[in-house]
Amino acid sequence: MSLDDELSGALDARRQQHLYRQRRNVESAQGAEVVVAGQRLVNFCSNDYLGLANHPHLVEALQSCASHYGVGSGASHLVCGHSREHQQLEQELAAATGRERALLFSTGYMANLGTINALVGKGDAVFEDKLNHASLLDGGLLSGARFQRFRHNDLADLEGKLARSEARRKLVVVDAVFSMDGDLAPLPQLASLCQRYNAWLMADDAHGFGCLGAGGAGTAVHYGLSQQQLPILMGTLGKAVGSFGAFVAGSEVLIETLIQQARPYIYTTAMPAAVAAATRASLRLIAAEEWRRQHLHSLVQRFRQGATALGLQLMDSETAIQPVLLGSAESALQLASALQEQGFWVAAIRPPTVPPGTSRLRITFSAAHSQEQVDALLQALQRTLAL
Numbered sequence: 001m002s003l004d005d006e007l008s009g010a011l012d013a014r015r016q017q018h019l020y021r022q023r024r025n026v027e028s029a030q031g032a033e034v035v036v037a038g039q040r041l042v043n044f045c046s047n048d049y050l051g052l053a054n055h056p057h058l059v060e061a062l063q064s065c066a067s068h069y070g071v072g073s074g075a076s077h078l079v080c081g082h083s084r085e086h087q088q089l090e091q092e093l094a095a096a097t098g099r100e101r102a103l104l105f106s107t108g109y110m111a112n113l114g115t116i117n118a119l120v121g122k123g124d125a126v127f128e129d130k131l132n133h134a135s136l137l138d139g140g141l142l143s144g145a146r147f148q149r150f151r152h153n154d155l156a157d158l159e160g161k162l163a164r165s166e167a168r169r170k171l172v173v174v175d176a177v178f179s180m181d182g183d184l185a186p187l188p189q190l191a192s193l194c195q196r197y198n199a200w201l202m203a204d205d206a207h208g209f210g211c212l213g214a215g216g217a218g219t220a221v222h223y224g225l226s227q228q229q230l231p232i233l234m235g236t237l238g239k240a241v242g243s244f245g246a247f248v249a250g251s252e253v254l255i256e257t258l259i260q261q262a263r264p265y266i267y268t269t270a271m272p273a274a275v276a277a278a279t280r281a282s283l284r285l286i287a288a289e290e291w292r293r294q295h296l297h298s299l300v301q302r303f304r305q306g307a308t309a310l311g312l313q314l315m316d317s318e319t320a321i322q323p324v325l326l327g328s329a330e331s332a333l334q335l336a337s338a339l340q341e342q343g344f345w346v347a348a349i350r351p352p353t354v355p356p357g358t359s360r361l362r363i364t365f366s367a368a369h370s371q372e373q374v375d376a377l378l379q380a381l382q383r384t385l386a387l
């Protein structure tokens, strides 16, 4: 069979199962409202939780840095792509998270792949929560270590697996805030479990950094976990930070090991220096502007109260990620498109991103939203569900 004949069969099957994905061309900056195909939509599907992606300080930092460094970084960090802006950003990330050092990666996906693969391999074992982000699961699978998933946030299930493991290196990996459910991992309990079984703990704080903890320093600070308790801390810069890229923070020895061993660090072009400069501007706003986190939190509370009154099935989440569980992929798609007709952009999340039968709307809030926009979303949900 020809390539296209073979592939189109699989695409058709995907369409029939309501699992086909499509891109839309956005015609505006990120913000509480975006323009898509000429239509203005209130945006409830972005990860720009603090409303910083189009902040004038970030734009200005990017522009003025680009006028000094240009656009391209020219090479990988280990050749000639590592600028003073990158170096300073790494120092600021280490200070913000209370770690000895931090290392920038070009994306969070690469940070996870690179870190897990630098730390474990054949003969080792990696334990991952079933609901971990795809990049963590892929990193574990690729590593060649014995890959075991434990039930979501189930300490007893993990403990049983750790107790039975005879691997020399044991790595436990979780999302600090689960990306599709919005709930937190029990990191303090995981940290003590790891200490008891001589395992290393890694947490991916893609959805906590910027939003949780004093000064937005993230979930590790929220729980007061030291570098010793949580030795491998990863965060991303494309979500609440409103920029692009990712980092891993931890000990001097961990960071030096990643520089030497993490292939997705070594063999890729460094992010542009201007992106690092914009990220630095964002970190200053994140630390200084507590009101963004407070406002975000009050919007989330308002939504949860209103949605509960409507009888919607919410999840156990206090974060900006508020899924509404629907079950079938088809009903998630229908509800999302009914909301779009009323001017709201909400993502229908379907397998394989979430387990079969758990399709949902993933509603995300931002400090850029107003109370009125949240109320309008609730009214649109009410109208749609009454149909």
Ligand SMILES: *Cc1c(COP(=O)(O)O)cnc(C)c1O
Binding pocket: 106, 107, 108, 109, 110, 112, 133, 135, 175, 179, 204, 206, 207, 236, 237, 238, 245, 246
């Ligand atoms: C978004 C995300 C990533 C990937 O980060 P990118 O910088 O977008 O590649 C990794 N982990 C989690 C939990 C995420 O939500």
